[in-house]
Amino acid sequence: MDPFDILPVRFHLGGAFDFDGDYVSYVGGRVEMSHIERDKLSLPELRGHLGDHVALTPEYNVDFHWLFPGEELSSGLRLLDNDKTCMLMSECITKGEVAEIYVEMYKYEGGGLVMWSHGSPSAVMRQEANRRFVIDLSPSKQQTTLDIQKVRAFYSSASNGREGDNEPEGIDAEDSDGKESEVEDTDAGHDSDIEDEEYLAGDEDNSEDDEEAREFRSNARNQRKNPTATVVPRAQVTVPRVPIYDSDDGDINHDIPDPPMMDSSDEASYDEDDQGEATRRETRFARYDSKAPIPRFCVGMTFRGRAEFKDALIKYGLAVRRHLRFPKDEKKRIRARCSWNGCPWMIFGSTRSDSDWFQVKTFNDVHICPRRKDNRLVTGRRIADRYERIIRANPSWKLLSIRETVLEEMGAHVTISKIKRAKSIVMKRIYEAAKGEYSKVFEYQAEILRSNPGSTVAVCLDPAYDMPVFQRIYVCFDACKKGFVAGCRKVIGVDGCFFKGACNGELICALGRDANNQIYPVAWAVVEKETEDSWFWFLGLLQKDIEIPVGGNGWVIISDQQKGLLNAVRDLFPDIEHRMCTRHIYANWRKKYRDQAFQKPFWQCAKASSIPFFNFCKAKLAQLTPAGAKDMMTTNTKHWSKAWFNLGSYCDSVDNNMCESFNNWIVDVRAHPIISMLEGIRTKVYVRIQQNRSRSTNWPGRICPNILKKLNKLIDQAENCSALWNGKYGFEVKEKDKKYKVDLETKTCSCRYWQLAGIPCAHAITALFISSKAPEDYITDYYSVDAYNKTYDHCMLPMEGMEQWPPTDHAKPEPPCYVKMPGRPRKERRREQGEVRKGTKLSKVGTISKCSRCHQQGHNTRTCPAAPTGGIMRRTLERAKEVYQGSKPQKRATKSAQAESSSRPQKRMRKPVGTAETNTQGEMPSQSSVRSTPVKKKKVAAKTRSSPRIKEAAKKKKSGTTN
Numbered sequence: 001m002d003p004f005d006i007l008p009v010r011f012h013l014g015g016a017f018d019f020d021g022d023y024v025s026y027v028g029g030r031v032e033m034s035h036i037e038r039d040k041l042s043l044p045e046l047r048g049h050l051g052d053h054v055a056l057t058p059e060y061n062v063d064f065h066w067l068f069p070g071e072e073l074s075s076g077l078r079l080l081d082n083d084k085t086c087m088l089m090s091e092c093i094t095k096g097e098v099a100e101i102y103v104e105m106y107k108y109e110g111g112g113l114v115m116w117s118h119g120s121p122s123a124v125m126r127q128e129a130n131r132r133f134v135i136d137l138s139p140s141k142q143q144t145t146l147d148i149q150k151v152r153a154f155y156s157s158a159s160n161g162r163e164g165d166n167e168p169e170g171i172d173a174e175d176s177d178g179k180e181s182e183v184e185d186t187d188a189g190h191d192s193d194i195e196d197e198e199y200l201a202g203d204e205d206n207s208e209d210d211e212e213a214r215e216f217r218s219n220a221r222n223q224r225k226n227p228t229a230t231v232v233p234r235a236q237v238t239v240p241r242v243p244i245y246d247s248d249d250g251d252i253n254h255d256i257p258d259p260p261m262m263d264s265s266d267e268a269s270y271d272e273d274d275q276g277e278a279t280r281r282e283t284r285f286a287r288y289d290s291k292a293p294i295p296r297f298c299v300g301m302t303f304r305g306r307a308e309f310k311d312a313l314i315k316y317g318l319a320v321r322r323h324l325r326f327p328k329d330e331k332k333r334i335r336a337r338c339s340w341n342g343c344p345w346m347i348f349g350s351t352r353s354d355s356d357w358f359q360v361k362t363f364n365d366v367h368i369c370p371r372r373k374d375n376r377l378v379t380g381r382r383i384a385d386r387y388e389r390i391i392r393a394n395p396s397w398k399l400l401s402i403r404e405t406v407l408e409e410m411g412a413h414v415t416i417s418k419i420k421r422a423k424s425i426v427m428k429r430i431y432e433a434a435k436g437e438y439s440k441v442f443e444y445q446a447e448i449l450r451s452n453p454g455s456t457v458a459v460c461l462d463p464a465y466d467m468p469v470f471q472r473i474y475v476c477f478d479a480c481k482k483g484f485v486a487g488c489r490k491v492i493g494v495d496g497c498f499f500k501g502a503c504n505g506e507l508i509c510a511l512g513r514d515a516n517n518q519i520y521p522v523a524w525a526v527v528e529k530e531t532e533d534s535w536f537w538f539l540g541l542l543q544k545d546i547e548i549p550v551g552g553n554g555w556v557i558i559s560d561q562q563k564g565l566l567n568a569v570r571d572l573f574p575d576i577e578h579r580m581c582t583r584h585i586y587a588n589w590r591k592k593y594r595d596q597a598f599q600k601p602f603w604q605c606a607k608a609s610s611i612p613f614f615n616f617c618k619a620k621l622a623q624l625t626p627a628g629a630k631d632m633m634t635t636n637t638k639h640w641s642k643a644w645f646n647l648g649s650y651c652d653s654v655d656n657n658m659c660e661s662f663n664n665w666i667v668d669v670r671a672h673p674i675i676s677m678l679e680g681i682r683t684k685v686y687v688r689i690q691q692n693r694s695r696s697t698n699w700p701g702r703i704c705p706n707i708l709k710k711l712n713k714l715i716d717q718a719e720n721c722s723a724l725w726n727g728k729y730g731f732e733v734k735e736k737d738k739k740y741k742v743d744l745e746t747k748t749c750s751c752r753y754w755q756l757a758g759i760p761c762a763h764a765i766t767a768l769f770i771s772s773k774a775p776e777d778y779i780t781d782y783y784s785v786d787a788y789n790k791t792y793d794h795c796m797l798p799m800e801g802m803e804q805w806p807p808t809d810h811a812k813p814e815p816p817c818y819v820k821m822p823g824r825p826r827k828e829r830r831r832e833q834g835e836v837r838k839g840t841k842l843s844k845v846g847t848i849s850k851c852s853r854c855h856q857q858g859h860n861t862r863t864c865p866a867a868p869t870g871g872i873m874r875r876t877l878e879r880a881k882e883v884y885q886g887s888k889p890q891k892r893a894t895k896s897a898q899a900e901s902s903s904r905p906q907k908r909m910r911k912p913v914g915t916a917e918t919n920t921q922g923e924m925p926s927q928s929s930v931r932s933t934p935v936k937k938k939k940v941a942a943k944t945r946s947s948p949r950i951k952e953a954a955k956k957k958k959s960g961t962t963n
Contacts (some may be wrong), residue, residue, distance in 0.1 A: 007041060007090055009034045013054060013103040017073075024073040026102055038090045042083045050103065060105045067100040069093065077102065219664065285359070288312055294319045297347060297365065303358040309334060309349050314377055321371040321411040334358075339376075340369030371411060378412035380421035384429075386410070391426040395500055395671045399423070431818070434503050434673035438470045439812035443805040444675055445473075450806060451799045454478030456523075456545050460537070461813055470813040472534065474541050475678060476523035479689065479794040481545045484522050487791030488512040489782050491651045492522070492542075493558040494565070495659030496530045500671035504816050506530055507670065507677075510542050511658050513651065514692075515788035516704040519658045519665075521685050522546060526674060528816060532564035539572050552576030556649045558656045560584050561635075577646050580639040581656040582606045593628040595848075602632065606641050606654050609752045614643040642756060650758035650782050675802075686796045693792040696785055703776050707783040710759060711775060717762040723770050731770070733763035742767045747778060758782060 015029025032053040036045060046064055047056070056062065066089045068076040080086055080101070093099045285300040288308065295316040303309040310329075313336050317324040322345075328335035333350035337343075348362040383406055384391075391397055399419045406414055445457040455478045462471040489512070496508040505526050512520040523542055527534040542548070548555055552573030559565050560581050569578050586602055601621035608614035614637070622629035638644040642652055669680030699705060724732040729745040740763045741750040748754060753761040758780030760768060765775050781787060848857050854866045861867070 005038055006035050007038050007093060008098045009036055009046075009049065010098050010100050011050060011053060011103055012101065013050070013105070015102075017102075017104075022074055024077075026073065041086045041090050043080065043086060046080070046086070046101070056105075060107050063104040063106075065102045065104070067102070069097065073102075219667070297360055297363050299360055299363050301360045302352070303349070305356060306331065306334065306351075306358055309358040313347070314382075317375065317377045318382070318410065320367075321373075321375060322367065322369065323372050323375045323377060338367065338369055340372070343367060343369040345369075373407075373411060373413045375410075375412045378406065378410050378414060380418045381425060383410075383414070383419070383422035384425040387422070388426050388429065391423060392430055393671075395427065395430070397423075430673070431503075435815045437673040437675040438815040440675055440802065440805070441470060441473055441813060442808040442810040443802075444678070446808050447799055447805040448475070448477070452478050452797045454482075456481075456541060458541055459813075462528075462816065468811045468813040470674075470816055472525060472527045472537065473674075473678070474523065474525040474538060475682075476541070476545045477682075477685075477796050479796045480520075480522050480685070483689075483791045483794040484512045484520060484546055486793065487782075487787040487789075488514055488520055489650055490554060491556040491558065491649055491653075492546075493656050493659045494535075494539075495560065495656060495663065496527075496562070497663040497670065499677070500667070503674055503677070504528070504818060505674075507666075508534070508538055509659065509662055510538075511662055513658065514791050515783050515785070516706045517783075518692075518706070519662055520791065521662065521681075521688075524678075524681060526678070530562055530564055532567045535562075535565045535568035536572060539568055543572070548573070548576075554648065556646075556651060558653065558658075560656060561588075577649070578639060579645070579654070580635070582640045582654040583656075585635055585640050589628070589632060592631065593625055595625070598625055598628055602628075605632065609642045609652070609756060610750065611643045613751070614641055642752075645756060647752075647755045650756075650780050652753070652756040682796070682799075689792055689795055692788075693795065696788050696792075699785055701776065702784055702786075703779055704783055704785060704788055707759065707779060708776075711765075711779070714760065714762050715765055715775070718765040718769070721762055721766040723763075723766045725767070725770055731763075731767035733766050735763065744768070744771065744773070744778070 011032045011034065012026055013029055013032065015026050018025050018027045034049040034052065036049060043064070047062065050056065050062070064080040065077045066080055067073065068078055069092060070076075078085070078089070080089065089099060285302050286298055288295070288301055288303050290308070290312075295312045297312075297316070303312065313324060313326075313334070323339040324336045325339045326334060326336050328348075333348070335348045336346070338345040344364050344366045346362065346364045347360060349358045349360045351357065352359050383402075387402065387405070391402075399416055402419050402423065403414055403416065406412060406419070441459050445459055448455050448457045456474065456476040458472075458474040459470075460472040462469040491513055493511045493513075494508065496506050498506055505528050507524060507526055508530065509524040510522045512522050514520045523538075523545060525538050525541075527538070553575040555573070556577045556579060557569060557573065558579045558581065559569070561584055566578075569576065582603075586599075586606075589602065590599075598621065601617060601624065604617040605614055605621065608617050618629055618632070621632070640654060642654060645652065666681055666684060669677050669684070671677075672680060696704075701708070703711075721733050721735045723734070723742070729743055731742040731744070733740045733742055733749075742748070742764050744764070744767060747760075747764075749761050749763050751761055751763060753759075754764050760775045760778050764778070768775050768778065849860050850857050851859050851861055851864050853861045853864045859865075
């Protein structure tokens with residue numbers, strides 16, 4: 001049996017409760033332990049286990065009191081009076097805890113209460129005769145329920161080992177009508193335990209590098225699929241159903257509360273005293289409450305003006321889902337009616353004679369119409385007003401999803417064009433709001449330099465304009481640059497991404513790799529486009545911040561094949577090792593060589609760590625596709641294959657996935673205006689440094705955990721290796737049919753993986769095991785915990801809010817001009833070849849068809865070259881004959897008719913396109929006689945309607961010609 005299914009119970013028996021003011025204690029007695037199965041827990045079971053410790057006699061009554069976890073005796077004792085309270089106690093006592101039960105044993109004798117004490121009956125008499133000692137068990141069941149929920153929320157994460165189970169099961173809060181809810185069956189709790197059977201503690205031991213990248217990509221996918229998930233939900237307004245009444249009903253307002261009589265502050269609410277001072281008096285008219293979820297009207301209700309009265313009517317129509325029309329909508333009077341034919345609802349309001357306030361003069365609150373789903377009050381602007389906050393947070397919210405939300409929450413069927421109009425209104429507002437943030441870039445620069453001394457913030461204005469127009473901004477915090485120089489390798493990944501919102505431009509970033517092989521943001525910038533000039537400007541500032549030497553010798557930069565970036569790196573860092581993302585190179589190569597069998601040999605060439613092994617993999621690829629092996633060499637192999645990478649960087653990565661992960665990590669803030677976006681990125685980096693700074697305190701050993709996971713995989717691979725030792729530092733290691741040379745003194749292996757990655761390869765691990773040395777001692781110090789701590793030893797300093805930013809003397813820059821490209825804007829990025837598309841149906845793009853006749857690939861049965869000559873053509877001719885005969889139905893002709901038809905000339909009929917002529921026997925001719933000529937169309941004069949003036953001019957012209 002599972003030990004967690006056993007409830008430990010500690011019985012406190014043989015004592016008595018003692019009061020000292022508000023303090024309660026249990027005096028005397030002893031303590032006994034029992035273990036009871038949770039499924040069998042009941043009052044008889046408790047009595048049975050208590051009988052194992054003390055002899056129970058029938059004349060004594062027994063009461064059990066259990067102590068609520070975390071409470072004192074004065075407030076935490078609860079009475080166990082039935083089986084449900086016993087199960088409630090079992091649910092509240094979490095796994096690994098002990099139930100504290102205090103036992104009272106008593107009987108009535110001689111008009112008093114005799115308590116059982118110290119194992120034998122004793123004459124302990126209470127002074128209060130005929131009254132037993134009763135403890136205040138619980139103030140209310142509601143308080144008990146709240147305590148239970150609090151304790152379960154505290155213990156659930158520790159007991160279950162995962163989040164999401166903090167909600168107590170089987171306990172309902174007090175109902176809205178004041179009735180106390182009962183405790184439900186505890187089977188729900190057992191179901192939750194069963195669901196946890198699939199959880200394994202070892203599931204979290206995956207590579208943290210890959211896990212982090214997967215988490216970023218998953219968050220990005222969830223953001224696209226469910227855009228409203230990250231938004232705080234709107235306060236749900238419960239709209240009561242408005243009953244439909246017949247015209248002969250009596251009072252229809254018996255269920256609707258009267259409108260509140262609020263103190264009015266209008267001119268009519270004041271009088272003048274004898275001294276001429278204004279004195280306030282109570283008004284006899286109700287005033288409109290703008291905070292009410294559903295406006296209520298009555299005759300005499302006052303409004304502050306025409307706008308408030310009109311807004312209240314529209315708010316009422318949207319709330320009760322009725323369409324109101326305004327037959328009279330003037331400056332001083334408004335009349336509204338329900339648009340349903342025959343519905344008597346009507347309201348009329350006009351200005352008061354003594355002020356500009358509006359007052360309801362006529363009101364008929366009778367609706368005999370149903371709720372309308374074609375409510376014209378639900379306009380695009382009102383949809384934009386209601387859902388502006390959600391669209392601002394998630395500009396990629398789908399139009400169909402918005403329409404479904406409008407139908408569910410506003411009860412109206414709207415068209416897609418109206419949803420587009422609403423979204424365009426919100427996007428225009430976002431763009432207008434973003435303009436205001438461009439004017440604060442210099443204040444943002446000043447605040448960063450003030451709060452984080454040593455940081456680099458560069459703002460550039462567009463020189464093409466006479467006025468100040470924003471162009472670029474570069475941000476590199478002092479903590480980021482110092483942390484990179486202190487503990488990271490000399491490897492930089494650069495990439496760019498587009499904004500998701502209404503702002504123009506692109507975001508480019510530079511990332512490093514910490515000792516745990518995770519991303520470390522160094523610098524980021526907003527530029528107008530990814531051009532050679534913008535990349536040269538960004539890399540020039542980055543070179544000064546992270547101290548890249550002139551020429552870049554000894555450094556590595558990883559990027560994609562963006563043309564402007566390639567030229568900027570070549571001009572600025574001629575000696576740097578420039579690696580290009582192999583994933584992009586393969587995507588371009590695969591456009592021509594689509595066979596799935598080519599993928600594995602290509603990646604073997606990319607990940608081959610030595611030149612001989614690269615040539616071997618290339619030869620295998622050439623056996624499958626000689627042209628593909630040749631085209632693979634179009635891009636210089638020193639940019640994408642490990643075999644030509646320089647040694648000393650201790651980084652063997654052939655892709656730029658770190659930057660892709662960073663772009664997915666900030667996908668939620670890329671839709672914000674420029675200052676909000678930069679602040680969102682800063683906040684994420686701020687929190688990440690703090691979290692990683694405290695994470696290393698629990699790491700055992702010298703090496704970071706992600707590196708140890710890689711080492712463990714190499715140790716498993718070393719099981720297939722055998723070595724010959726020369727007695728000193730040299731080894732000959734054999735893996736399958738290949739041999740490698742290992743030198744432990746120089747820390748080299750002929751496969752070059754040890755020198756490239758800084759981690760012993762499987763061959764070196766085999767040699768280390770033979771020489772009884774630990775592989776962890778031969779890992780480079782760039783992967784040590786000390787290097788990790790040096791990186792995150794530098795923390796970003798906090799900043800003030802936007803209101804506290806220091807002013808500057810710079811002119812406020814204007815936002816860049818919005819360039820609208822032709823066509824509809826793209827909502828999604830261009831997907832690579834072979835990337836899975838969205839949807840529920842499997843795409844056939846890229847599949848190779850196979851003929852069912854000859855079983856060859858590349859064609860189907862219809863275009864099979866091995867088909868008989870008369871195969872497809874015969875079916876084509878038969879189909880043409882059917883079309884020809886079906887164009888004119890043939891009738892059975894008599895002999896006289898046949899003779900008559902033979903005497904007069906026959907009219908040649910025009911045949912349809914692609915048909916064939918038939919001979920007199922009705923047989924089909926040979927294939928050569930098949931004609932496929934286009935049919936000449938007759939010219940038909942277009943019929944136009946001439947105007948009377950043109951006709952008259954034509955008559956005059958004709959009459960003049962005749963004369």
